[in-house]
Amino acid sequence: MKFSQFNAIIPHSGKFALYNSFTQKVIFLEETLKDILQAALNENIDALNEVHPTFYNYLIKQEFIIENNIDEVDKVKKLVKKYDENTDSFLLTINPSMNCNFKCWYCYETHVKNSRLNAEMIKKINLFINKTANKEGIKVFTLSFFGGEPLLYFKKEVIPIIDTYVDACRANGLKPSIYFTTNGYLINDEFIAYFKNKGISCGFQITLDGYKEQHDLVRFVSANKGSYEEIIKNVKLLISNNFPVRLRINYTDKNIIGTHKIADEFNDLPKDIKQRNLLMDYQRVWQDDKIDNTFDVIDDNINKITDAGVNVTSTYSPNNVKNSCYADKRNSAVINYNGDLFKCTARDFTTIKRAGYLSDDGTLVWENNYLERRMSAKFNNKPCLSCKIMPLCNGGCSQHAMEHLASGLDYCVHHGDENKKMQIVKTKVDEIIEA
Template sequence: NAFTDMTMVVPDKVLSNDNILDVNKSLLNKLVEGGFIVNDTIDERDEFIKSALAIERNDTSFHLIINPTINCNFHCWYCYESHIASKMDNEMIERVRLLIDRIMNDGKSLTISFFGGEPMLYYNEVMMPILKHAYGKSSESKTTFSANMTSNGFLLSEERIKSMKMLNFTGAQITLDGDKDIHNSIRFRHKGDDTFTQIVNNIKLMVKDGMGVTLRINCSKDNMTSIIQIPSYFNELTPEEKKLIRVDLQIVWQDNNRKEIYGYMDNIIKAFSNEGIPSAKMDFRSFCYGDLRNSCMINYNGDIYKCTAVDFANTPRDGYLSTDGEIIWENDSLEKRMSSKFKNPGCRHCRIFPLCHGGCTKQSMMSTDYCMHNFDEEEKDSIVTNRILLNVTSC
């Protein structure tokens, strides 16, 4: 059920009886509870939209994404960002502190996600001062606080992981681009670097310390076969530690071989599943941070964006952070983004509407005839079957 995200497995012999729901009230009740059987008067599309808007308009929490820098220590060929020398200065850190105070003084729970560039380039100068302030303010105001980051994982260490965990740091999204040889040819500081081994070891350190890792794997026609080797690098972990890793397979946006790559992903999912590591392709379990009213991204210079998927050096900002820590939205950018949700008529009648949530609002602002799956019904079939597999293996 795409709306309730429930998967129910019923043996064939049970379904062989045409009158099964008349005699098996337990099965009937479970089908009703899971949303598989609904009253004829219920419009499930409207019910989903209501529930989605309630989540997106939730005023009890705030998601703050921070770029300590847009510079990076790697040079990946597919990256869309302009990596320029940059660093959040002390004045801007103070503005961020004031914003954190505003959020928590309102009683909102706060999640901070560090982004970039590579956020850990300025671990001591930017990340830790912000983390320590947010953690302290959380204790003072008795509000909930947690933090995470999107990182290449190279600059992590056992000492840093333990320090971050003490400040309610819960995990990271870290990328691998294939097995050791392929990854090192793509993600490096200097030619010949073995970044793969260090990153894999750091991922192991995180999960051994109880932190979650979203292992993002960028797929292209050139690295598909090598990705199958990745699960073997984690075979020393315990079953409990492996469950702290969630694999997220994503197609590199420049690669036009989508159908071929998407078809091969099933082999990758099987390889990770056999190792006891949950895996999915294009997983839509959570709502996009960009669609939440109480969310924003602050660049190192105080410019505010609603979305991280931009070239910050060459994209007009959506607003800015004032000297007293207030978010100032420009050109009605927040309301334009929020009002674009669910405006695409094709989405409302799509069978996977509750799984992809109507796609990207940034794209739907530019076109009302947009589908993130290019209206490909076979790709939608694969999304449904993979979602079933993910739900079953996650039980």
């Protein structure tokens, strides 16, 4: 028998939590039992059977101790394949433009003025939409808009695509599912009326860069006018009309403090509307990827946001196998305004970096075997294969995996910081307790 690779022991509420990141099971141990277990681990886990057979057999029953011949990494690989190779759904993301009405310092994209969909490209996209909706076995077809700012040319270039998509979905018994990643500044009553007249809703991710003062230093209309108040007003408009919003809080060590006050902006809305339609999501600005003690600051803000009646989440609770990144999935694609194909939206959309193109007949053409190379990129990184939280982290996304595989260097998305990993374990244990 062996102690599962995916077990972790952490102090918790005066006891010790034994947690398994694959089974999502947790048990709490008194210090005496924890010491007995660790003593056995230092020798041979089977020695525990001689010291405390009841405890030993219980750990076997709960899968904390497993048979020697079980390949735990292979179990994770099979689970990843189950989710990422699923072909009954498709996520299509479109960049209608690479232009934007803001210029945020951390944006990884190159803004391209006058970049927009032309009639020929809209025709190609609509051909692909009809093909996909008609494809045998498709049960879920999601349309997402990114950019740039996807609402810049909404009437002329986005509406014709949505109209085709909604008609294609309804003709094939599919429920339309539309999502926008936007800065939220251009949303108005006319925009909402369009969707209501179509009889559909859509979801949004809208970003704030901290509370008002910090946000307006980053995202502003002019030197004398910030964007915070307008964005908050538009978020209220959306959620009051039953459009769900993920309010992404891009944080750094400088703007994290006081972000809980954002939740107070929605105090005038009914609690049920906030609970149903609003989720605040903390995401660190990746250029500010420091190893620091922001966990406590985030926890404090999250507690205050929860007290204000708003749902909240953070990146410290990953579930990257069952909820892997859209770009990890075979059935996903990003079409740029010029027809270039990509998998990931978190990269610069330049033609030299494209993964393929959209053909004249509306077919996705992946160049240089890109799709297959990406789908097989994971599980080549040695540190991941021996990690306790592999079933949670999954080695990051396939974009990370491809880039590091090309460099030949080992990596860890948590910088190999065991404290950071154990903080993730603590978050998971807390979630299990609260469920």
